[in-house]
Amino acid sequence: MMTVAILFFLGVLLSAFFSGSETGFYRVTRVRLVLDGLGGNWLSRFLLFLTNHPALFVATTLIGNNLANYMVSLSIVLFTQDVFPGSGTAEMVLPLVMAPVLFVYGELLPKYFFYRAPNFLLQRTGWIFFLFTVLFAPCSALLWILGRALQQLLGESPETVRLALARTELEDFLEEGGEFGILNKAQRRVAQGVFGVANRRVTSVSTPLSRVWTAKIGSKVNNILRVAKRKQLSVIPIVETEGKRTIPIGYIRICDLYMGNGEDICNYHPLPEIKASDTCISAITQLHASGELMAKVVSRSGLAVGIVTMQQLQRAVLDAKKQPA
Incomplete structure (x- = not known):
């Protein structure tokens, strides 16, 4: 009976560790890992290595969670056979009774703790994850190879995961900066807006050439001023x-x-000319460098397809948080 109890609590403990580590990994501040790594902290370098190779982390966590679940299931089965031999009802009821306990102590609480203090807890328990990474390396390698094969088949890249992690981390970093008074609300909104339009093409905010009100050399100034006032053009x-x-x-x-x-x-x-394939951030940079307020958007063949103004790009940044994800 003692062996069954040890097996059960060890399984719950491993489940809590891997579940919490998974949440902590996605919440840890990469900037802090880089700084600690440069300072000689080998554990920070290891965690930074995992953030750059998320497939290895996911494989290790997957194996660890499955091992923990197997240990818990095995301990429940052994306990049922010892205490209620031959009872089919006990074999069905006992897992249902233990499910809330496993959920709270093996999933919910550790995830909450690692969510609230990811840097502190990963620094304290990272060496354990390092040991399991080495221990599970043969199986993790097989899962990594399978993952790479699926990426080649589906045409997906691990860069997508890395960029998503980086963006989430930067947004959390800005939130922390706001909480400590480093950034005010307006500055944080602008910074988050930059992230919001980072991958948007400039064509998403530009105006097609056919819809732009234009003038020609020799046009009357009074007519242009009258139209500009009515249409609120600068x-x-x-x-x-x-x-x-x-x-x-x-x-x-x-x-x-x-x-x-x-x-x-x-x-x-x-x-100035801005390529239709450029991002909004690139367009803002080009207009700022040239000191101009307007640019024409050109296609790959060099034909003008639209007009974009600095005001449109700035509005896109400020309204980025309002856009649906």
């Missing part, structure tokens, strides 16, 4: 016509027209 692209094609060549600022004395449009600002 910049207007200047175009020229080649056959049936409309080609953006520059833009004018409405404030310049108010301060100018001319009756016709004669001068304009240059219009």
Whole structure:
């Protein structure tokens, strides 16, 4: 009976450890691991290695959880055979009675503790996970090979997992910064907005060329000011016509027209080019570097397909948190 009790509690303990470690792994701050690793902490270097090779971590956790569940199941079966020999009812009822206990102490509580203090608990228990990683290495290698084969078959890359972990970590890092007063609410919103549009193409916020109100060299200033006031425009692209094609060549600022004395449009600002495949962050960087307020979006063949303004890109960043995931 003592052996059964030891087997049961050891299984619950292993289940709690691997379940909690899984949550802690996804919550640990990678920046802190890097800094501790540079300081010579071998355990931080090991945990950082696992974050860069998530398939190995997942395989080790999977094997550990299955081993823990097997030990718990075996102990319940042995206990039933010793205390209620030949009783089919006991074999059915006892697992149902123990299920809440296993859920609370083997899953819920450890996940909660590791969620609240991932860095502290992983630093205290990481050496245990290191031992199990070495112990399960032969089986983990087989699972890793199978995972790589599935990735090749389905065309998926482990970079997707790494980027997701990095983004979650950075968002948590910003939340912690806000809680400690390092970032105010507006700064945190902007930073999170940058993450929100990091992978969005510039074409998702640009305006198609056919829907843009444009002007030409020689257009009357008064007419442009009247339209700009009605449409609430601050910049207007200047175009020229080649056959049936409309080609953006520059833009004018409405404030310049108010301060100018001319009756016709004669001068304009240059219009930078942004590739349609570029991201919103890349577009913001290019416009900021050029000092311009507007750019034309061009396709791979070099044809203008739309117009994007700095105001549109900034609005995309500020509204990114409102977008559905």
